[in-house]
Amino acid sequence: MSARIHPTAIVEEGVIIGDRTSVWDNVHIRGPGTRIGSDCIVGEKSYIAYGVEIADRVKINAMVYICNAVTIERGVMISASTTFTNDRFPRSTTPDLSELRSSAPDEHTLPTRVREGATIGAACTVGCNLEIGRFAMVGMGSLVTRSIPDFHLAVGSPARSIGCVCRCGEPFLRFSPGAPPPDQKDIACSSCSLRYSVQDGRVIELNPPV
Numbered sequence: 001m002s003a004r005i006h007p008t009a010i011v012e013e014g015v016i017i018g019d020r021t022s023v024w025d026n027v028h029i030r031g032p033g034t035r036i037g038s039d040c041i042v043g044e045k046s047y048i049a050y051g052v053e054i055a056d057r058v059k060i061n062a063m064v065y066i067c068n069a070v071t072i073e074r075g076v077m078i079s080a081s082t083t084f085t086n087d088r089f090p091r092s093t094t095p096d097l098s099e100l101r102s103s104a105p106d107e108h109t110l111p112t113r114v115r116e117g118a119t120i121g122a123a124c125t126v127g128c129n130l131e132i133g134r135f136a137m138v139g140m141g142s143l144v145t146r147s148i149p150d151f152h153l154a155v156g157s158p159a160r161s162i163g164c165v166c167r168c169g170e171p172f173l174r175f176s177p178g179a180p181p182p183d184q185k186d187i188a189c190s191s192c193s194l195r196y197s198v199q200d201g202r203v204i205e206l207n208p209p210v
Contacts, residue, residue, distance in 0.1 A: 151203035
């Protein structure tokens with residue numbers, strides 16, 4: 001088995017790509033140190049920096065920018081035109097403007113991790129030094145400036161939780177933006193019947209699939 005690489009894609013030395021992964025037209029994947037797992041899709045015109053870790057079965061749509069220090073766990077979906085960042089206070093030059101700052105990672109480079117099963121909607125901007133939780137969902141056009149808990153649905157600029165979502169993607173609980181979700185001992189997804197408990201804002205799976 002091997003990856004499928006479009007002839008217009010640029011894959012630099014030191015990049016490892018897993019079996020059955022498809023890299024589409026005009027993608028640029030920097031090396032060294034970038035790892036992309038098996039059964040992934042990297043959509044056209046996307047950019048992946050060096051040192052990025054992407055696990056198995058990840059979908060990356062068109063025109064996505066993934067910078068250094070980003071880790072993406074298995075089963076994540078990143079929709080079109082999403083941009084990741086890794087520096088809260090970026091500058092082009094040294095303070096005296098005499099030379100360009102290096103693009104290499106330094107003490108200002110902060111990590112971001114997207115946990116398994118999460119979805120990031122189209123045209124989102126994701127800050128740094130944060131996590132997007134397991135099976136969380138970020139609505140399209142959102143600006144993510146703080147971590148999002150597991151199974152939470154977050155929207156807006158800045159993104160705030162407005163509900164909880166099932167593994168299947170359907171919301172099973174809604175609440176006011178920024179408010180803590182109400183406690184629920186046992187609540188079922190109306191679409192797939194998976195069940196959850198919500199305690200102090202934390203979502204607990206009661207019958208996760210094996």
